[in-house]
Ligand SMILES: Nc1ncnc2c1ncn2[C@@H]1O[C@H](COP(=O)(O)OP(=O)(O)O)[C@@H](O)[C@H]1O
């Protein structure tokens with residue numbers, strides 16, 4: 001059911017980065033808390049290409065989640081430019097952003113965020129409902145996405161009938177079902193024990209090999225090491241951007 | 245377009261799993277709607293029933309017959325203007341008929357004199373009180389509202405000669421001659437033997453006041469031999485086109501004034517009555533029921549709407565994170581709005597359906613216990629209550645649903 005872990009020493013695959021997917025230029029984000037202003041991001045520049053596997057790291061409060069929300073089009077910058085697939089999304093309104101999230105971005109959350117009363121299949125179908133895909137095709141594609149994460153035999157289980165690792169796999173299947181440009185995972189192993197966490201990271205490895213573009217936000221070095229590129233944040237600025 | 249349909253079905257799916265998961269809470273919330281729908285449908289059924297019963301009764305009077313009488317069928321405050329009116333006479337009918345014939349395109353077909361009085365009758369040792377006697381002529385066959393079940397009405401000859409023949413209402417026939425055919429039997433009316441030539445079919449009660457089956461019809465001339473002029477004489481005038489009753493009434497007024505030789509300045513010294521007069525008397529009763537029913541309906545729907553608004557707010561609050569997740573997956577504002585609206589509307593619809601079911605069972609119970617009450621459950625009531633339920637759902641769910649649709653996805657996702 002679960003793909004075997006690649007031996008630690010095994011040679012990692014490197015894919016050649018493709019077209020530019022994300023370009024962020026001079027992005028800032030301010031939060032006003034009463035009289036106080038919090039500079040969550042102070043001018044971030046970053047480019048991300050297709051076929052990259054990138055980790056965003058940094059201590060708590062450094063602006064990881066803020067950047068992540070920005071990348072995921074859940075939020076817009078206070079100032080700066082954000083081009084997604086060549087389109088400036090910095091000034092888009094709610095429903096336009098929803099459209100982009102639906103087609104271009106797959107989210108994986110720390111807390112899985114599955115609908116508790118729906119089975120795995122329906123959970124995975126949800127982005128396709130919002131994309132206007134018909135029922136038959138929806139089922140077909142959701143099945144396939146679940147098979148791809150090793151849950152082909154769990155499609156009619158509800159979240160409370162699945163283990164934590166399996167829930168996160170359902171969430172990953174849901175994130176990928178609409179064939180997004182990027183997979184965004186915010187602390188995807190944060191609620192899992194380390195063994196299960198490693199399994200999820202192995203799955204990411206496999207997805208990367210299949211040609212997905214992956215961005216993982218984490219504060220754990222062990223997790224970040226899986227990525228081919230690490231962007232380190234501190235106090236709302238990029239401190240280092242290194243490729244391995 | 246297809247996307248809207250998928251989102252719609254998805255919303256219903258969520259709404260029902262949500263309601264199932266919170267069944268008790270949903271039912272309690274729907275209580276106000278249930279009561280409101282029961283009130284509005286019971287009221288509708290009551291008014292409907294009154295109308296049906298009333299129309300049935302009025303049909304007994306004939307919907308194409310005008311009554312010429314001394315008194316109108318309504319309360320008059322100035323009774324002194326009526327007491328001195330001249331009595332209606334049999335020859336008025338003859339003269340009216342001559343006028344009708346001479347008038348081209350007359351809306352009036354025939355005037356029939358009818359004398360009425362209550363009396364008791366006997367047959368053998370059976371004695372019946374409170375029987376209504378109607379004395380008339382052979383033209384009566386043209387205005388009679390009942391079928392002749394057995395035998396015939398009397399002939400022109402019998403009427404003119406005042407022969408002692410009679411036609412019995414169905415209840416009179418049953419009571420005087422139980423289990424026996426009444427044709428050819430004789431009935432003792434004020435010491436005179438009348439032979440039965442016909443029996444009317446069952447007609448029923450008039451507004452629950454008196455039974456049309458407790459009547460006997462006999463030649464007016466025979467009746468006059470017994471009572472002289474001590475009876476209430478009226479003229480019944482058949483109208484050719486019942487959709488033009490008002491014009492017919494005007495024509496009849498003119499004809500009657502000519503017969504009476506009234507001067508233009510004089511007020512009518514007779515009244516023309518028709519079933520419409522009764523309908524007008526009933527209107528305040530119906531209005532009363534409607535006002536009371538609508539008040540109860542409005543109040544319970546108001547309470548229900550507030551309950552549903554509250555429950556939808558709670559539901560939005562509880563599922564803030566879910567809303568954030570849905571938005572992250574690409575749900576647009578209107579999708580979220582629709583989802584919570586449909587949830588509110590579904591609760592209301594369930595309440596409405598339960599309310600309708602209660603009314604339906606109540607109606608069945610009533611018509612089972614009191615078969616003579618005309619209780620009818622109409623499909624328009626179903627439509628009205630469904631529409632009312634949906635509107636209640638939309639009105640009460642709108643504010644919380646709008647709030648949900650406008651949630652910031654980041655805030656919603658962070659909500660615990
Ligand atoms: N909605 C918000 N309102 C006010 N301040 C916020 C909000 N979100 C984040 N911040 C602040 O911005 C800074 C960066 O936060 P965040 O991006 O969550 O950091 P990280 O995810 O790296 O821990 C922190 O100081 C945090 O307190």
Ligand SMILES: [Mg+2]
Nearest residue numbers: 061064065066
């Ligand atoms: Mg964070």
